[in-house]
Amino acid sequence: MTTLSDLKTLSEVAALASSLPAADEAAVTAARARQDSLTKPPGALGRLEELAIFMAGWQGSERPSIGLAQTLVFAGNHGICAKGVNPFPQEVTAQMVANFRNGGAAINQLCRASGADLDVVALDLDTPTADFSEGHAMTEAEVLDAMRRGAAAIPTSASVLILGEMGIGNSTVAAALAASAFGGEATNWVGRGTGSDAAGKALKAAVIEQGRTRHEGARGLDLLMAFGGREQAGICGAVIEARARRIPVILDGYICTAAVAPLFAADPGFLDHCIAGHQSAEPGHARLLSAMGKTPVLTLDMALGEGSGAALALGVLRAALECHNGMATFAEAQVSGG
Numbered sequence: 001m002t003t004l005s006d007l008k009t010l011s012e013v014a015a016l017a018s019s020l021p022a023a024d025e026a027a028v029t030a031a032r033a034r035q036d037s038l039t040k041p042p043g044a045l046g047r048l049e050e051l052a053i054f055m056a057g058w059q060g061s062e063r064p065s066i067g068l069a070q071t072l073v074f075a076g077n078h079g080i081c082a083k084g085v086n087p088f089p090q091e092v093t094a095q096m097v098a099n100f101r102n103g104g105a106a107i108n109q110l111c112r113a114s115g116a117d118l119d120v121v122a123l124d125l126d127t128p129t130a131d132f133s134e135g136h137a138m139t140e141a142e143v144l145d146a147m148r149r150g151a152a153a154i155p156t157s158a159s160v161l162i163l164g165e166m167g168i169g170n171s172t173v174a175a176a177l178a179a180s181a182f183g184g185e186a187t188n189w190v191g192r193g194t195g196s197d198a199a200g201k202a203l204k205a206a207v208i209e210q211g212r213t214r215h216e217g218a219r220g221l222d223l224l225m226a227f228g229g230r231e232q233a234g235i236c237g238a239v240i241e242a243r244a245r246r247i248p249v250i251l252d253g254y255i256c257t258a259a260v261a262p263l264f265a266a267d268p269g270f271l272d273h274c275i276a277g278h279q280s281a282e283p284g285h286a287r288l289l290s291a292m293g294k295t296p297v298l299t300l301d302m303a304l305g306e307g308s309g310a311a312l313a314l315g316v317l318r319a320a321l322e323c324h325n326g327m328a329t330f331a332e333a334q335v336s337g338g
Contacts, residue, residue, distance in 0.1 A: 003244065004151045004237055008219040010140055013147070013240070017267035020243045023057030031064070033058030037329040047297065051275070051317055052324035058248045058273050059159070063325045065197070069116040071162040071307050072153050072238060073107060075101060076146075076230035077128035078169035079137060082139065083207045085172045087196060090128065093168045097122045098123070105165060106304055115318065116162055120152045123230035130228075132176065133210040138226030143221075146230040146305055151239030154247065160316055161242045162277070164252045164307020165231045169195075174258035176208045176227040178284055180218060181261040182291045185209075191254070191282035192303070220266035232259035232291040239263060243273050251315070252310040253280035253303065257288050264292055277303060278309030 002144035007013050017128035031053045036042050043049065075088045075097050099105045100120045111118045123146055131135040138146075154161060167173075175189040186208035190201050215226035224233050239260055242249050251274050252258050263270040276289055281303040289296060298312040330337060 004144075004148050004240060007144070010143060013144075014221050014266040016240065016257060017269050020240075021246050023044055023272065024060040025057070027060050028053055028057040029323070030062035030226040034062055035324065037331070038327045039330055039333050039335050040327070045323060048316070048320040051297070051320040054275065055248055055317070055321060058246050060246065064321060065159070065319060065325070066321060067159040068155060068157045069114070069160045069162065070155055070158040071107065071111050071116045071118045071164065071311060073118070073120045073164040073166055073307050074150065074228070074231035074234040075120060075122045075125065075166040076169060076170070076228075076234070078125045078173055078229045079128045079131035080133065080207060081128070081169040081174050082131050083133060083203070085200070085204050085207060086169045087200065088168050090168045093166060095121070095209065096166050097125070097243045100306075106308050107306040107311060110308055114311050114314040116311055116314055117151060119121050121234060122151065125148060129230060132173075132227045133207045135214070136154050136225050138230070138233070139224055142230070143224045143233045144234035147237030147240070150234030151241035153234070153275055154238055154241055154245070156246055160314070160317070161238065161247050162252075162307050162310045163249060163256055163308050164310060165235065165255050165305055167229060167231050170229060170231065170255050172204045173227055173229050173232060174209055174255040175204065175284060177232065177261045178221055178258045178288050179208060180212055180215070180223050180227065181265040182288070186212070186289065189265065189284040191284055205268060206331065210338055213215055221262050223262040223265065236263050239270065239274065243270065246273070246286070249274040250277045250310040250313050252274070252277055253305055254282035254285035254288065256307070256310070257285060257292070257294075268292070275313070277311075277313030305322055
């Protein structure tokens, strides 16, 4: 199968969508039949049943399981910060990466609680992307490099992938990607991020509109060149690689979901193996999930990023598989009604 390392242009990457593996329909049918035979009324476990069937389809097994659950947090810095869109300096990105690696962040605790390994992929933090309001954030070569690095970060043995991000200024990038992919005024997509006040949000919206005017013709994966950043491109590369290897993906909040908006814009099928771990408190996230047709597993008013909501959703996914695989059928339990 063709991989990202074989491709030289973003147009070639976009063309991959039609050749990537799909869910195994036979496994989906078998898993649904098993759900209907378990000692409960049909549909009584609601979303847990859907999640188990989803996992069955991508693992190609009536009884899917989770071996290695891998969390990847991608980190990058952004030239748009030169416009003052964030109240914190870009040095915080590297400082938080160190915190992740030292075990001190929320995502470390949530991964431990949910039974996930954690790796942090810092992408050229000393070389921020360019200011997207003045020109392209990245060249095509830079986008492809970040995508390949994202793909290469997935361990061989991973059976489910949890994705998150860290990058001062990347809530502005997320809003720019969402607005450009799905339309509407920038003010509809901008939120507080790491603590912007009303004036800060207005500034974000203004620079996003400048960027949208400059990059008016950008579509699909070209949005990554237009707006950046490296962590968004890394997430896209990881999503494509996971799809090629039939690894289900749990997306985190607004910034992570906006990161894959260029993939969705290129071909919605790119995200068939992805579920939304949670709905962020960022106001644009509900709109973004609706546009993508994704129903979040959790809604807990979180807006941290880091993969935190996706890591929590892993616990729900594990519970879904415990019920799916461990419950008795009506026949096995000798219970009438099956």
